[in-house]
Amino acid sequence: MRIDTKVVHGKGKTVDPLSRAISPPIHTAAVFSFKSAEHGARLFTGEEEGYIYTRLGNPTLKILEEKMALLEDGEAAATFASGMAAISTTILALCNSGDNIIASSPIYGGTFALLSKLIPKWGIDVRWAKASEFGKEIEEQQLIDEKTKLILVETPANPTLDLVDLEEIANLSSKKNIPVAVDQTFATFYFQKPFKFGTDISIYSATKFIGGHSDSIGGIVVSNKELIKKIKDETLVDLGGVMSPFNAFLFLRGLETLAVRMDRHYANAKKIVQYLEEHPKIEKVFYPYLESNPQYNLAKKQMSGGSGLLSFIINGGREKGKKFLNNLNLMIVAVSLGAVSTLIEHPASMTHSTYSPEELEKAGIPEGLIRISVGIENIEDLIEDMDQSLNKTFS
Numbered sequence: 001m002r003i004d005t006k007v008v009h010g011k012g013k014t015v016d017p018l019s020r021a022i023s024p025p026i027h028t029a030a031v032f033s034f035k036s037a038e039h040g041a042r043l044f045t046g047e048e049e050g051y052i053y054t055r056l057g058n059p060t061l062k063i064l065e066e067k068m069a070l071l072e073d074g075e076a077a078a079t080f081a082s083g084m085a086a087i088s089t090t091i092l093a094l095c096n097s098g099d100n101i102i103a104s105s106p107i108y109g110g111t112f113a114l115l116s117k118l119i120p121k122w123g124i125d126v127r128w129a130k131a132s133e134f135g136k137e138i139e140e141q142q143l144i145d146e147k148t149k150l151i152l153v154e155t156p157a158n159p160t161l162d163l164v165d166l167e168e169i170a171n172l173s174s175k176k177n178i179p180v181a182v183d184q185t186f187a188t189f190y191f192q193k194p195f196k197f198g199t200d201i202s203i204y205s206a207t208k209f210i211g212g213h214s215d216s217i218g219g220i221v222v223s224n225k226e227l228i229k230k231i232k233d234e235t236l237v238d239l240g241g242v243m244s245p246f247n248a249f250l251f252l253r254g255l256e257t258l259a260v261r262m263d264r265h266y267a268n269a270k271k272i273v274q275y276l277e278e279h280p281k282i283e284k285v286f287y288p289y290l291e292s293n294p295q296y297n298l299a300k301k302q303m304s305g306g307s308g309l310l311s312f313i314i315n316g317g318r319e320k321g322k323k324f325l326n327n328l329n330l331m332i333v334a335v336s337l338g339a340v341s342t343l344i345e346h347p348a349s350m351t352h353s354t355y356s357p358e359e360l361e362k363a364g365i366p367e368g369l370i371r372i373s374v375g376i377e378n379i380e381d382l383i384e385d386m387d388q389s390l391n392k393t394f395s
């Protein structure tokens with residue numbers, strides 16, 4: 001099956017033999033009964049498989065986990081209450097006090113806050129390397145040591161769309177036996193298959209392209225069976241940030257249309273990039289699938305398309321940028337991404353406001369940067385909206 005068939009028919013769309021329903025059931029039960037005291041005890045020791053309590057496992061969550069493992073080409077998956085729950089649980093599953101993590105910069109503002117403020121409080125050191133020079137900086141600054149327990153990268157990076165070379169980092173880490181986790185939120189399995197390059201863990205904010213409609217928060221981790229056991233059975237069940245079965249249903253429904261949505265997000269993004277590149281009032285456009293982008297060859301090597309996220313700087317920086325946002329009629333000024341509607345925001349004052357001005361500069365996030373998550377609307381309407389707003393902003 002090709003990927004656009006797999007999202008529809010792949011494991012997960014289980015047919016209940018009794019009802020023959022073609023959509024998955026939402027199992028709302030928090031608790032599952034035992035056939036006997038002995039049966040309950042066997043489920044707890046793991047001698048027999050079965051459901052006990054939804055924090056430990058749930059049939060609707062299982063359908064989503066199996067489907068995501070299949071789509072990402074992994075062995076197993078775990079589902080979480082949010083993308084941040086997926087990231088924090090993965091870190092706590094793999095690192096103890098005294099260990100360290102290497103992370104790529106820039107990174108989503110929430111992940112930055114977790115790594116720079118909370119994680120160090122638990123005695124885990126965080127070392128940063130620039131996304132576009134990741135392998136080089138790790139080697140030059142000798143960031144890896146015997147206490148390095150995880151490498152966490154976001155590629156394309158939020159909000160500058162910088163890429164991390166997945167093959168290079170997988171080669172470097174496998175020599176030292178350190179797992180590499182890739183935040184797949186921007187590209188998804190539709191445009192990028194990190195395991196092909198030798199990485200170990202894929203992390204999603206399912207809130208974004210997986211759901212696709214900005215109506216549910218969730219996170220997903222896909223990996224091999226051994227790491228999922230550590231992350232889910234030995235950590236998530238006790239930390240407790242599990243996904244709601246209602247949201248799992250929405251993510252399963254979202255997955256069925258992911259392929260057609262991603263094609264449209266990408267086609268629209270390419271046209272907007274072209275429009276912005278040619279516009280005299282636009283200083284710079286950030287998009288990996290752009291020939292003038294210094295990482296274009298890497299983009300072509302590890303991605304099959306540019307996805308729907310792009311950023312740009314407008315002449316006149318932050319002040320003109322704000323006017324531009326306020327003059328828009330159709331695009332929605334809002335954070336988050338991956339939705340059917342186009343969402344536009346100013347990272348320095350919104351998604352990345354967890355960075356201080358100095359930290360923004362160090363991470364290479366320009367103050368005047370504007371990020372767009374291009375939706376699936378008609379492209380003429382989107383460009384007309386940008387055009388009228390730019391005309392008003394500079395009149």
Ligand SMILES: Cc1ncc(COP(=O)(O)O)c(C=O)c1O
Binds near residue numbers: 082083084183
């Ligand atoms: C790249 C990336 N990773 C993780 C997250 C966190 O996801 P959630 O909001 O579902 O916790 C976000 C949220 O914007 C994100 O953009």
